[in-house]
Amino acid sequence: MxxxxxxxxxxxxxxxxxxxxxxxxxxxxxxxxxxxxxxxxxxxxxxxxxxxxxxxxxxxxxxxxxxxxxxxxxxxxxxxxxxxxxxxxxxxxxxxxxxxxxxxxxxxxxxxxxxxxxxxxxxxxxxxxxxxxxxxxxxxxxxxxxxxxxxxxxxxxxxxxxAQVVMMLATDRTTPPLRVALATTHLALKDVAAAITFDSLSRTIAILHADLKSKFGLAQPRILVTGLNPHAGEGGYLGREEIDIISPVLEAAKANGIAVSGPYPADTLFQQKYLDEADCILAMYHDQGLPVLKYASFGHGINITLGxxxxxxxxxxxxxxxxxxxxxxxxxxxxxxxxxxxxxxxxxxxxxx
Incomplete structure (x- = not known):
């Protein structure tokens, strides 16, 4: 790398x-x-x-x-x-x-x-x-x-x-460095689900992949993606966004050569065994991913706008x-x-x- x-x-x-x-x-x-x-x-x-x-x-x-x-x-x-x-x-x-x-x-x-x-x-x-x-x-x-x-x-x-940018926060205070990108940014929670569409999420992953390569020198970035709902939807019982939108997007991205996997339950994804295998986590909304990063690095983390x-x-x-x-x-x-x-x-x- x-x-x-x-x-x-x-x-x-x-x-x-x-x-x-x-x-x-x-x-x-x-x-x-x-x-x-x-x-x-x-x-x-x-x-x-x-x-x-x-x-x-x-x-x-x-x-x-x-x-x-x-x-x-x-x-x-x-x-x-x-x-x-x-x-x-x-x-x-x-x-x-x-x-x-x-x-x-x-x-x-x-x-x-x-x-x-x-x-x-x-x-x-x-x-x-x-x-x-x-x-x-x-x-x-x-x-x-x-x-x-x-x-x-x-x-x-x-x-x-x-047309579209991606908000990512990062810190080098963890091993490996932790990067958390967002599928949506400053939206009211009630508006998040409607904002996550096949096209917008596909563009987000494409931007994330391209900029991690060109601006961070990562030859093949590894991106782990959270679900939107608790337990990543629990097989559809807690929401269908993972089945209807997120999983199809990930399969299409994989077909285009992007090293992406998920959707993972957000409450268990931020464990060392997963982070060791990731160059970036893609969370679905602001307060899903950023509290973890800010807890780990507040005062020494940074915000990066990709795209x-x-x-x-x-x-x-x-x-x-x-x-x-x-x-x-x-x-x-x-x-x-x-x-x-x-x-x-x-x-x-x-x-x-």
């Missing part, structure tokens, strides 16, 4: 260029973004996207040695990224619309947060960035700003005109407004480090494939 960390000498000489959106300004996103970008500056060329003056103030409080260099949006659009030195962190200035009080949400800044995503998406599609990493944002603030918003995953798909025309990773936690209100130095930037490192590994795996 190819090592996703492996890279040619040329790859090692050129640091992956990652756009880092700093998320909700009243939360811990700006702090963890700055800390991780500075810590990884010799391995990754991070480009922070946020209010340059606000980020500079935070950076100075974290460590006066941190050097942020601001770049206007217009300069970036006209000329792309200049060649910043290793001891400099670039910031594409995306000014906020209201003063920030740590821990206090302000809907006036909701649209500015979305603009940071638009800049990162545009730059990734144009090839200015090798990938993007997102700090947590507050969905309610964006909705309160008058923009219908359900989450990063759906927004990135819409803006990149991607996009660019690499995107994110932290596995929220805005932590309470920590932000308490002041700098209380937030753990481990998940941001993991998200940035994983994005860089995916870049290198793609270069070598």
């Amino acid at each position: 190819p090592d996703p960390l492996a890279a040619t000498p040329v790859d090692l000489q050129r640091r992956p260029v990652l756009a880092v959106t700093c998320g909700e300004p009243a939360g811990i996103g700006p702090e963890v973004s700055i800390r991780a970008a500075w810590q990884l500056r010799t391995q990754i060329k991070s480009v922070l996207i946020g209010d340059a003056a606000f980020l500079a103030m935070i950076a100075a409080d974290i460590d006066p040695q941190i050097r942020l260099v601001a770049l206007s949006q217009q300069a970036f659009l006209n000329d792309g990224l200049p060649d910043f030195a290793v001891d400099q962190i670039a910031v594409i200035d995306c000014q906020l619309d209201a003063h920030v009080q740590p821990g206090v949400l302000d809907a006036r800044n909701g649209r500015a947060v979305l603009r940071t995503l638009d800049i990162a998406i545009g730059g990734a599609l144009q090839g200015n960035f090798d990938g993007m990493v997102t700090a947590p944002l507050q969905k309610s603030t964006i909705n309160d700003a008058g923009v219908a918003f359900t989450g990063h995953t759906e927004y990135l798909a819409e803006k990149s005109v991607t 996009l025309p660019f690499i995107r990773t994110s932290v596995d936690h929220g805005t932590a407004l309470d920590l932000a209100a308490a002041g700098l130095g209380r937030a753990d930037h481990g998940s941001m480090l993991a998200a940035m490192n994983t994005a860089a590994q995916m870049v290198r795996a793609g270069r070598s494939s």
Whole structure:
């Protein structure tokens, strides 16, 4: 199995260029973004996207040695990224619309947060960035700003005109590394069963298989799939989705050369004897698979969006407004480090494939 960390000498000489959106300004996103970008500056060329003056103030409080260099949006659009030195962190200035009080949400800044995503998406599609990493944002603030918003995953798909994406969370805190993908994302539980169709589940498995190969360097990914119902439907007594939809999808995927198996009861699948034989678990809905992963890795897991025309990773936690209100130095930037490192590994795996 190819090592996703492996890279040619040329790859090692050129640091992956990652756009880092700093998320909700009243939360811990700006702090963890700055800390991780500075810590990884010799391995990754991070480009922070946020209010340059606000980020500079935070950076100075974290460590006066941190050097942020601001770049206007217009300069970036006209000329792309200049060649910043290793001891400099670039910031594409995306000014906020209201003063920030740590821990206090302000809907006036909701649209500015979305603009940071638009800049990162545009730059990734144009090839200015090798990938993007997102700090947590507050969905309610964006909705309160008058923009219908359900989450990063759906927004990135819409803006990149991607018909279907797959949400996957991962951690290297387990042996082997645990990856959990989702057949559905941010849906009310009452809507999940209707969303699992033969076509949508088939596309999910195809995307998962393709990206595990191309972005993780796995020659033949092994995917284990949960059922939807308790006990995987108990032979139809607890639901027929496994018989009518999931099993036929898996048989069709196998016929296309995909190493997939199931459906397994979700309550017993997450055992070491099964995980040792899996490169990824595909769960049917958000709270079926993610509690297990977050229990194993909270604060050090990451979120990955598969199926996009660019690499995107994110932290596995929220805005932590309470920590932000308490002041700098209380937030753990481990998940941001993991998200940035994983994005860089995916870049290198793609270069070598």
